Amino acid sequence: MARRVVCRAADVPENGLKEVEIEGGLKLLVANAGGEFFGFQATCPHQDVPLCEGVFDGSTLTCHMHLWQWDVRTGAPLGLAEAPLQKYSLAVEGDSLYLAGAATALDVGEIFNGIASATLDELAGLARSETFPPGTVLYRPGDAAEDFFVLDAGRVEFLVGRGERTTPGGFMLKKGEVFGWAALLDGYPARIASARCLEESRLLRINGKAALGVLERDPAAGFIVMRRLAALIARYLASSGAQ
Amino acid sequence: MRIQVNARNRGYEFEARPDERVLHAGLRAGIALPYECATGTCGTCKATLVGGTVADGWAGAPGKKLVKPERREFLMCQCAASADLTLEVDKFVHAAEAGACTPDSCSVVLRAPRQIAPDVMAFSVQLEQPRDFDAGQFVLLAPLAMTGYRAYSMCNFERGARRLDFVVKRKPDGGFSEWLFGANREGERLSMFGPLGSATFDPMLAKNVLCIAGGSGIAGMMSILARAWRERYFERWRGWVFFGVRTMRDTFFLDELSSFQREFPERVQITVALSDEDVPASAARDWPALGFERGLVHEVTERVMTGKYHDVRAYVAGPPPCVDAAIRVLLLKAKLTTNNIRYDKYS
DSSP: OOOOEEEEGGGSOTTOEEEEEOTTSOEEEEEEETTEEEEEESBOTTTOOBGGGSEEOSSEEEOTTTOOEEETTTOOEETTOOSOOOEEEEEEETTEEEEEEEOOHHHHSTTTTTSOHHHHHHHHHHOEEEEEOTTOEEEOTTSBOOEEEEEEESOEEEEEEETTEEEEEEEEOSTTOEEOGGGGSTTOOBOSEEEEESSOEEEEEEEHHHHHHHHHHSHHHHHHHHHHHHHHHHHHHHTTSOO | OEEEEEESSOEEEEEOOTTOBHHHHHHHTTBOOOOSSSSSSSOTTEEEEEESOEEESOTTOGGGGGOOGGGTEEETTTEEESSOEEEEESSOOOBOOTTOOOOEEEEEEEEEEEEEETTEEEEEEEEEEEEOOOBTOEEEEEETTSOSOEEEEOSOOOTTEEEEEEEEEOOTTOHHHHHHHHSOOTTOEEEEEEEEOSOOBOGGGOSEEEEEEEGGGHHHHHHHHHHHHHTTGGGTSOEEEEEEESSGGGOOOHHHHHHHHHHSTTTEEEEEEESSSOOOHHHHHHOTTSEEEESOHHHHHHHHHTTOOTTEEEEEEESHHHHHHHHHHHHHTSOOOGGGEEEEEOO
């Protein structure tokens, strides 16, 4: 497939933003950070607000609607933002920008985004891409928690409890969302909820022990991942006290 | 009516009164459902109907532009349950923070409507039961004869308040403002829901305070100043207020602002920004405690505040273009972090 032209480099002002619709209908936000170009999803992951209307100081991008912010080099969320931006690599040739590739679910994912690319590649090497029809139960309470999952496409819901006594435990629908993360914890071998695909869903399945092995060899990445995992768990704990 | 909400992180169940809007029922039950304007404009309270039916109180709500009816999406602030409901909210939803003032509905009586500028009316409402709210919060008001709430920020501050004070800017086709300006409404009954809003000030903040208001956006700032004044907050912290209006004729609350300034002359600086006329010579003579500058309120803020942004929490309220411009200054020039920018857009 021919490489897709994004726009001319000169069309994006220095330390400015531009929204571009490229061949195939994909809309991208292009950010010019001191002469380096970065491509992202065109709308805010929060409420579909066009990011080109946001505030950009050359390194931090802010959506004007609710002040979610991202690091323009990685798309990693900063401050109030609850989700990363999907990043697209751009190549500069002559005076034009080309789409060089989209980030994988693992890279856009909330806990692995921005770690060293060699480590990310190793994790990607452990990942098996699997597609499940709607209604598939991925695991049930009590099942051994060996693998964790990264959502690539589709929708997965959780139920807490067993049999008749279940309550909704939330749902996943964004590319890169991680679930089944009990597999990344020591001494926490069993599932505490059930996970079921609500639509046809494509998932990356990664063995928890093997992933921990990779992270042990890159402690910097391991620290980032564990810190984000702790934040993720805290977010769920914060909501469990009510009612 | 039983309402089940499935959020991204967990599920909640609560009861709704007949005809009660889904958002109000949830907030009343202590569940921090997402909302911003609570009056059908912003679309933040969008949810998806999974089971049951809702009655839509405002088919033409501007927030509908973000709602896809074919996906059974609806605005929780405008719709009431007509049967038990199951709905989905595509956000993380938590329980209301401990100590937050839980909103509820009640009936109130309008008192002392008075015009304080060519297009601005002040009025109070009298409550039957004392009510707590935080400085900077707002309530929804609707005359009993009208459907559809409008949001207004309180200007006063008191714990266990039995009276709430408001200002209303006259808007062409604004249902509530036309009703208020159209006749003397002393003694009329209104239905109220609140308090709402998270652009609040608490003295525990322990930071310098910067208030930027366009027009009637000054209302919430008056409440913040009233709370700060009660707690002698400006004995330790600095305060800046920027109040943007078109001309001197459009100003109001200048007496009240002057008395706040005189109470803490060393630490509180209040500047009125006039966008459409040069500052008349009489301004400084008539209001010696206040500063006056020509320009849009965000421009004046930028000029006066340069170099003073250390340890600052900013509050911004006013029409959307004013708020957006001020936020741009606070992010790009002041380099404030986003958790130190609190704002209300009057859309």
